Amino acid sequence: xxxxxxxxxxxxxxxxxxxxxxxxxxxxxxxxxHQRRKFRYREETKAxxxxxxKQLLESRLEMQEETFNSISREIHDNxxxxxxxxxxxxxxxxxxxxxxxxxxxxxxxxxxxxxxxxRDIAKSxxxxxxxxxxxxxxxxxxxxxxxxxxxxxCNLRILGEERELSDQTKMIVFRMVQESMQNxxxxxxxxxxxxxxxxxxxxxxxxxxxNGMGFDTEKAATGGLGLQNxxxxxxxxxxxAHIESAAEKGTTIILYVPYA
Amino acid sequence: MNISYYxxxxxxTMAALTAMVSLKRGLSFPIRIIAxxxxxxxxxxxxxxxxxxxxxxxTNVQMYNFFHLVQYLAFAYYFQHIIHSSNIIxxxxxxxxxxxxxxxxxxxxxxxxxxxxxxxxxVGGVFTILWAVVYCYQLLAADEPVMLRYNGEFWIAIGLIxxxxxxxxxxxxxxxxxxxxxxxxxLLKIPLQISNIVMYSLFTYAFICQLTITKKS
Numbered sequence: 001x002x003x004x005x006x007x008x009x010x011x012x013x014x015x016x017x018x019x020x021x022x023x024x025x026x027x028x029x030x031x032x033x034h035q036r037r038k039f040r041y042r043e044e045t046k047a048x049x050x051x052x053x054k055q056l057l058e059s060r061l062e063m064q065e066e067t068f069n070s071i072s073r074e075i076h077d078n079x080x081x082x083x084x085x086x087x088x089x090x091x092x093x094x095x096x097x098x099x100x101x102x103x104x105x106x107x108x109x110x111x112x113x114x115x116x117x118x119r120d121i122a123k124s125x126x127x128x129x130x131x132x133x134x135x136x137x138x139x140x141x142x143x144x145x146x147x148x149x150x151x152x153x154c155n156l157r158i159l160g161e162e163r164e165l166s167d168q169t170k171m172i173v174f175r176m177v178q179e180s181m182q183n184x185x186x187x188x189x190x191x192x193x194x195x196x197x198x199x200x201x202x203x204x205x206x207x208x209x210x211n212g213m214g215f216d217t218e219k220a221a222t223g224g225l226g227l228q229n230x231x232x233x234x235x236x237x238x239x240x241a242h243i244e245s246a247a248e249k250g251t252t253i254i255l256y257v258p259y260a
Numbered sequence: 261m262n263i264s265y266y267x268x269x270x271x272x273t274m275a276a277l278t279a280m281v282s283l284k285r286g287l288s289f290p291i292r293i294i295a296x297x298x299x300x301x302x303x304x305x306x307x308x309x310x311x312x313x314x315x316x317x318x319t320n321v322q323m324y325n326f327f328h329l330v331q332y333l334a335f336a337y338y339f340q341h342i343i344h345s346s347n348i349i350x351x352x353x354x355x356x357x358x359x360x361x362x363x364x365x366x367x368x369x370x371x372x373x374x375x376x377x378x379x380x381x382x383v384g385g386v387f388t389i390l391w392a393v394v395y396c397y398q399l400l401a402a403d404e405p406v407m408l409r410y411n412g413e414f415w416i417a418i419g420l421i422x423x424x425x426x427x428x429x430x431x432x433x434x435x436x437x438x439x440x441x442x443x444x445x446x447l448l449k450i451p452l453q454i455s456n457i458v459m460y461s462l463f464t465y466a467f468i469c470q471l472t473i474t475k476k477s
Contacts, residue, residue: 010447017426017451021458024422031400031408038405 052236056168059233063175070182071121078149079121082114120145124178127171134162135170136197139177143195146181153192160199163259169237173206173257176233180208180253188212188251203239206255214245230255264453268460269305275460276302278467287470290341291412297334298463300327322373325380329363332384335420339391342413348394355387376438381431385424392417392424412466419462426455 089107123129123141130138140156147154165173177195184193190212198205217227227243230253234241238258245251279295279302287295304327308320333356340352363380371377395417399406408414430437430448437445 006441006444006447009444010450013430013448013451014454017454020425021422024418027396028408028418031396031414034400035405035408042405 055232056236059172059229059236062229063172063179063233066179066182067125067175070178071125074117074121079114079117082110082117086110086114130171130174131167135165135174136162138174139195139197142178142181143193146185146193152185152190155192155194157194157196158199159197162197163199163204165204165257165259169257172233172237173204173255176230176255177206177208180230184208184210184212184251188214190250203259204255204257206257208253208255209250211250214247214249214251216247217243217245262450262453264450264457268453268456269309271457271460271464272298272302272305275464275467278464278471282467282470285471287412287467290338291416291467291470293334293338293341294416294463295467297331297338298460300330319374321376325367325373325377328377328380328384329360332359332388335384335388336391338416339395343391343395344398345394348391352391359384359387376434378432378435382428385428385431388420389424389428392420396421410469412470415462415466415469419459419466422462423455423459427452 086107089103089110093103093107120141124145136156136158143154143156146152181193181195184190188210190210192211194207194209196205196207196209198207230243231241234255234257239256241256242254243251244254275298279298282295283292283299286292304323308323311317311320336352336355336359340349340356343349343352362383366377366380367373370379395413399408399411399414406414430452434445437448
């Protein structure tokens with residue numbers, strides 16, 4: 001090889017080295033960009049998780065508020081009425097100076113009934129209790145409580161073997177079912193209510209059905225916050241809610257709840 | 261001696277000084293391995309410089325032959341501590357056992373201690389590139405993002421990739437060039453020194469950014 005060509009070779013090699021440096025810089029920049037994206041993705045995931053937790057908390061507070069309202073009504077309408085009656089009966093006994101066996105028996109029955117009602121209310125208020133008993137049992141007790149006043153025939157059906165849900169999901173599902181039952185009591189004017197738990201392999205399907213007056217779902221979807229709440233809460237658990245209703249044909253709410 | 265050689269010695273000395281500070285501050289174990297290698301490299305290069313400048317016997321290839329063994333084993337050991345893939349860790353373990361055997365065979369049976377051992381350099385260099393690329397891929401594929409700016413291991417890996425990709429072809433044919441085109445072999449030392457300067461600058465940055473993190477935390 002002629003010695004004159006050495007400088008040329010050196011120039012080529014230095015160019016290659018510089019090019020390689022450039023290539024390495026591009027590689028480093030790509031890695032930096034990739035890491036930046038990863039950081040951004042992590043931030044977004046964190047923000048989404050925080051938003052989800054916030055929504056969950058808001059939903060829980062909302063449900064708590066609704067439960068408190070319904071319990072307040074329950075105490076006022078049932079226990080309050082029973083205790084007022086007992087007070088009247090005791091006043092009668094006081095005015096008469098003596099109380100007959102029948103009157104004492106009535107007072108005892110009414111106080112007993114008030115105590116049972118209070119105990120039921122306490123049970124339906126307690127979220128802690130839900131951790132220890134199965135969901136179907138908790139809903140069954142609610143149905144018994146509603147059915148006890150004789151205004152409505154309540155049925156509970158269970159298909160498949162009951163599977164455990166997380167405490168959070170269980171609580172939300174229970175409150176949703178409870179709210180649906182309260183809505184039936186308040187608005188549906190139904191004589192019959194049935195709740196079906198279908199523990200399928202892929203997910204839990206809960207069907208809440210009544211034979212009441214029903215409503216127009218299209219109108220309710222735009223104006224009713226309650227139905228929207230049910231759908232939002234179902235979505236929070238990773239499931240969904242389907243509502244079917246027509247005037248004079250009752251209402252059916254179907255909740256699809258994933259197990260995990 | 262050309263100017264690039266003096267720049268290289270200056271940068272290497274700076275890297276050795278930051279390595280000493282890193283050792284004193286007790287940084288992470290893998291970084292300390294590299295700090296020791298840099299200190300050792302500094303000693304070797306300064307010894308070579310003094311021998312070439314002030315002594316009659318100017319041969320230094322024995323020092324480099326032994327240096328390569330220590331250096332490649334240290335690099336492999338370093339990557340064994342920062343790579344998470346169990347398969348690669350096993351491969352590095354095998355390399356750590358086999359490379360000294362390979363070195364011994366090459367140095368004493370194929371070449372000799374006073375001869376430039378191109379195979380030892382090439383095999384060690386190629387494996388070092390492989391470990392560094394695997395580490396960079398690990399960073400790229402990891403779920404958790406890493407602040408690359410403050411990740412000393414990353415800059416060390418980049419420095420090693422750059423240096424060995426540039427130097428392996430040249431060092432691989434060094435014996436041939438020295439025998440038939442000695443002038444060209446001398447000229448090609450300039451790109452080699454440039455790649456050395458880049459690598460030790462990156463090492464210096466790697467030590468400094470680790471020191472900054474320690475100071476911050």
